[in-house]
Structures are given as structure tokens and as C-alpha cells.
Amino acid sequence: MNEIKLNERTHLLQEEPYSYQLQDVEEPNLMREFFEYTEIPKVSFNFRRSPYNMPENIWITDTTFRDGQQSREPYTVQQIVDIYKMISKLSGPNGIIRQTEFFVYSDRDREAIEKCMDLGLKFPEITTWIRAKKEDFKLVHDIGVKETGILVSCSDYHIFTKLGMTRRQAMEHYLSVINDAFEAGVVPRCHLEDITRADFYGFVVPFVRAIQEMSEQAKIPVKFRMCDTLGYGIPYVGTALPRSVPGIVYGMQNYCDVPSEMLEWHGHNDFYKAVANAASAWLYGCASVNTTLFGIGERTGNVPMEAMVFEYAQLKGTLDGMDTTVITDLARYYEKKIGFKVPPQTPFVGENFNVTKAGIHADGLLKNEEIYNIFDTKKFLKRPPLVSLNQNSGAAGVALWINESYGLEGEHRVGKHSPVVKYVKNWIDEQYANGRMSIISGKEVDKKIDEFIASDMGTEGEQ
Incomplete structure (x- = not known):
């Protein structure tokens, strides 16, 4: 017993x-x-x-x-x-x-x-x-x-x-x-x-x-x-x-x-x-x-x-x-x-961890990042939510990319109807209409923004 x-x-x-x-x-x-x-x-x-x-x-x-x-x-x-x-x-x-x-x-x-x-x-x-x-x-x-x-x-x-x-x-x-x-x-x-x-x-x-x-x-x-x-x-x-x-x-x-x-x-x-x-x-x-x-x-x-x-x-x-x-x-x-590359989909540390490619998701992020981001990744990981630009990104994706990449805050943030966003978006659409398969690089977008600023359209957009 x-x-x-x-x-x-x-x-x-x-x-x-x-x-x-x-x-x-x-x-x-x-x-x-x-x-x-x-x-x-x-x-x-x-x-x-x-x-x-x-x-x-x-x-x-x-x-x-x-x-x-x-x-x-x-x-x-x-x-x-x-x-x-x-x-x-x-x-x-x-x-x-x-x-x-x-x-x-x-x-x-x-x-x-x-x-x-x-x-x-x-x-x-x-x-x-x-x-x-x-x-x-x-x-x-x-x-x-x-x-x-x-x-x-x-x-x-x-x-x-x-x-x-x-x-x-x-x-x-x-x-x-x-x-x-x-x-x-x-x-x-x-x-x-x-x-x-x-x-x-x-x-x-x-x-x-x-x-x-x-x-x-x-x-x-x-x-x-x-x-x-x-x-x-x-x-x-x-x-x-x-x-x-x-x-x-x-x-x-x-x-x-x-x-x-x-x-x-x-x-x-x-x-x-x-x-x-x-x-x-x-x-x-x-x-x-x-x-x-x-x-x-x-x-x-x-x-x-x-x-x-x-x-x-x-x-x-x-x-x-x-x-x-x-x-x-x-x-x-x-x-x-x-020289170790973390796989891009790895949570918290991968390149694509808080990056969206879908235009509808980018539109949500543009309105309020809480909709599609797990927590304040900028605060906890020094990584604000981003979008990867491709044929699905849409104007909202372009606007979000520009705001985050250039650190635009408050009244300086651009919306999806902004002239610079339309300019970049039209160029992206042309790229994929002509058979492009790869994603758009950040350097390419920077170049198009420089073109826009240097043009008369750019001057009008800043007014």
C-alpha cells in the first residue's frame, strides 16, 4: 500500500x-x-x-x-x-x-x-x-x-x-x-x-x-x-x-x-x-x-x-x-x-518578414499599419512594414514604399493619388505589360523619383 x-x-x-x-x-x-x-x-x-x-x-x-x-x-x-x-x-x-x-x-x-x-x-x-x-x-x-x-x-x-x-x-x-x-x-x-x-x-x-x-x-x-x-x-x-x-x-x-x-x-x-x-x-x-x-x-x-x-x-x-x-x-x-543569408521568409529576421507584395494589403497598411503588421516592428525590431513592388502592388503599394523608404512623416507623406505615385505606378505597369517577370528594385524606383522631381511634372507635384 x-x-x-x-x-x-x-x-x-x-x-x-x-x-x-x-x-x-x-x-x-x-x-x-x-x-x-x-x-x-x-x-x-x-x-x-x-x-x-x-x-x-x-x-x-x-x-x-x-x-x-x-x-x-x-x-x-x-x-x-x-x-x-x-x-x-x-x-x-x-x-x-x-x-x-x-x-x-x-x-x-x-x-x-x-x-x-x-x-x-x-x-x-x-x-x-x-x-x-x-x-x-x-x-x-x-x-x-x-x-x-x-x-x-x-x-x-x-x-x-x-x-x-x-x-x-x-x-x-x-x-x-x-x-x-x-x-x-x-x-x-x-x-x-x-x-x-x-x-x-x-x-x-x-x-x-x-x-x-x-x-x-x-x-x-x-x-x-x-x-x-x-x-x-x-x-x-x-x-x-x-x-x-x-x-x-x-x-x-x-x-x-x-x-x-x-x-x-x-x-x-x-x-x-x-x-x-x-x-x-x-x-x-x-x-x-x-x-x-x-x-x-x-x-x-x-x-x-x-x-x-x-x-x-x-x-x-x-x-x-x-x-x-x-x-x-x-x-x-x-x-x-x-556571409550567412537568413532565408527571406524567416519570422522576425527574414528579408520578407514584414514585407507585403499584394496591393490590397498595401492599401490597408497605408491606411493603418496595424491591419497587416503583427506588432510595431519599427519599435521592437527597427523594421517598419514595407512593400515589395511588382505588378500586384498598386498605387497604395507604391505610396507606402515611398513613405517608408524616404522616412516621410505627417503632412509630408504621399497618398496613392499623389502625382509622384502615379508616375512611378505607370512606369511599373509599363514594365510588366512589356513582359517583365522580376520584382522592381529600390534603385530603379529611386531613379524614377529623381526623374519625376527633375521634370515639370515634379515641380507641379511639389506645389
Whole structure:
């Protein structure tokens, strides 16, 4: 019979949770009911509902210089320093972007860490990612980093087929590595790789509880990063493990006794659910979500940092001091200094993010930009709404383009019946009537406006 005790977190009487033991199976459980490789993965529902339990304080963490670098050419030391300073400014005085993660193996990695540490910025805190080896813990300790990530793969796909171990062997190996971290005086952040294909009750829960016991004995806290390595996570209410994000977060708290502030979600975007899964992790009790700038990362990428900045504001009702204009500065830096072109349709940072091509939309923007713009993008991102001029833009589109491109305000703004607008609009119509297929460039419009001003028509239009 289970004992009934007062739960210190919910302040309600609850039955003591069942104590799950390691299930050391002889053959790997590849969960073919969900993951038959020759079929699309299945989403199963068990209709068990986890309660919303968003922590009072939620944070964003960053892995741009670790996971983000695994899918592109390495950043230079100066680029890392520049980006780190901008992330710190974006984070704001309250440190909402709490931590960032570095490699430590090359001379370039270590130089970048040292230069960033020399800046003396409080946030984001510099952490590292290392191999699970004793000499690596000493390396991190000597550098002066207080926390490091270590890989503890938890699905049978990794344990059996990659590591060639049984569950018990893997668990014993991982625990010995974590003990090495304790001996080195470093806080381990355990990366539970491939958790959305893992046997949650047969391996994850007993493994995490064993780590928690070691942590109490060593009097050193342990963080847990729940890694949705292949983007299998599902945010829907009532979905079954192992793919349920609510179920995983609930289980880590209620069956493993891991407090919110020691939980972190790390997701990938293979099924277009990276942002939704990260937000769900927050809602169900995970304090931190791990991101990269612009979602740059393995395969389809990671959770984009800029997405979670605005998700934070929507959920909390405040930016808590984050300077979102830095997001535009970062996008421009990537394009001009690094040579990385953000895809044009990317929310918040893409070239076409708040640009309309439809004349009817441009007409609405001209009357009131709130009709077709998601928020004051000029205030939050230094990007006023724009139009792209083509055969569909109409006079309203031309007027809006001129007003925004030339910064015309108040009585100086032109309307769609303005002579200069008609002049440019007629020229555009002629272009497409003669077979043009490409959009109209800004330089071309500037040239036509100069022509108009220099003409008698231009003089009349100014009167």
C-alpha cells in the first residue's frame, strides 16, 4: 500500500509515486509501434492530462557556439566575441538569456571562452560541453567554468546500437562519469539524448533518480537537459510517452523530483514543432529552453532564440528588459560579417518578414499599419512594414514604399493619388505589360523619383 504524504511542491496530499526500477532488457526496445522506420512515426494518445505548471521564472539558454556550430563552418574568435556581446545586450539586465554553451577542445575554442570571460558580463553565463572523460572535467575546471554539459544518451537506439552496451552498463558508466564531475567540483548538466525515443519508466526515471541521490550526497546540484534529438516531441495534450513533451516534463518533476530550475528543454525542428515543443516545456514546468540564433543547427535546426524571445513576451506579458532591436543587429551582422543569408521568409529576421507584395494589403497598411503588421516592428525590431513592388502592388503599394523608404512623416507623406505615385505606378505597369517577370528594385524606383522631381511634372507635384 502506497503511503500518502504532503507534496511540498503542490501542497496537496498525494500518494507516494511508484519507485521505478531499471529494466535491464536483453534486447533493445526500439518502440516499433511508434517508430517503424519504413513508415511515418505515429502519434499515440492515452488521454492523460498533465497540469500546466509554468515556473515563476523561465529562461532562454543558448548553444549557438556548440550545437549551432556543428552544422556550419566555425566562427572566428572575433565573431564569437561580437555575437556574445550582442546576445548579452539582447538578454537585458535581468539575464533572461541565462547561459551560453561553448566547445573547449581547440585553441580557438579556448581563446574565445577566455576573451568572452574577460568581458566581465554577467549574462549569459558561459558553460561548456565536453566528452564524458575525467581529463575533460579538469580542463573545464582549470578554465574557470562552473558548469558543463555531458552526454548521457538514454534511448535503446543509442545505448545498444551506438554504444554497444546494456542499459545497466550504460547507467553505471554514466554515473561514474558524473562522479568524476563532482570530484572536479564542476556542476554537471546531463544531456538526456534522444529522450523522445527512450523507455521513460524503464530507464530514464531510475537513472535520473540515481543521479539525484548522488547529487544529494555530493551536495552539488545537477541539471538535466531533455534532448529531443530528432524532433519527435509532441506538444499536444493527452499524447502518450515517449513523444509527449508534457508527459516528459511532468515525469521529470513528479517521478524524479527534479525542480523546475534544474530542467532544460533542447529540441530540433524535424517535424516543424521545435518552437511549440519548447513553449510547451515552459508551460508544463521546465524553466529553461535551449536555443540557437536563427535556429541554425543539425539537420533542420534548433529552436530559434529570437522565436523564444517573443514567445516569452507573449506568455509573460513583458520582455523583462530584453532589447529586441538587437535581433535585427544580429541578423545584419550574420549577413554582412559572416556571409550567412537568413532565408527571406524567416519570422522576425527574414528579408520578407514584414514585407507585403499584394496591393490590397498595401492599401490597408497605408491606411493603418496595424491591419497587416503583427506588432510595431519599427519599435521592437527597427523594421517598419514595407512593400515589395511588382505588378500586384498598386498605387497604395507604391505610396507606402515611398513613405517608408524616404522616412516621410505627417503632412509630408504621399497618398496613392499623389502625382509622384502615379508616375512611378505607370512606369511599373509599363514594365510588366512589356513582359517583365522580376520584382522592381529600390534603385530603379529611386531613379524614377529623381526623374519625376527633375521634370515639370515634379515641380507641379511639389506645389
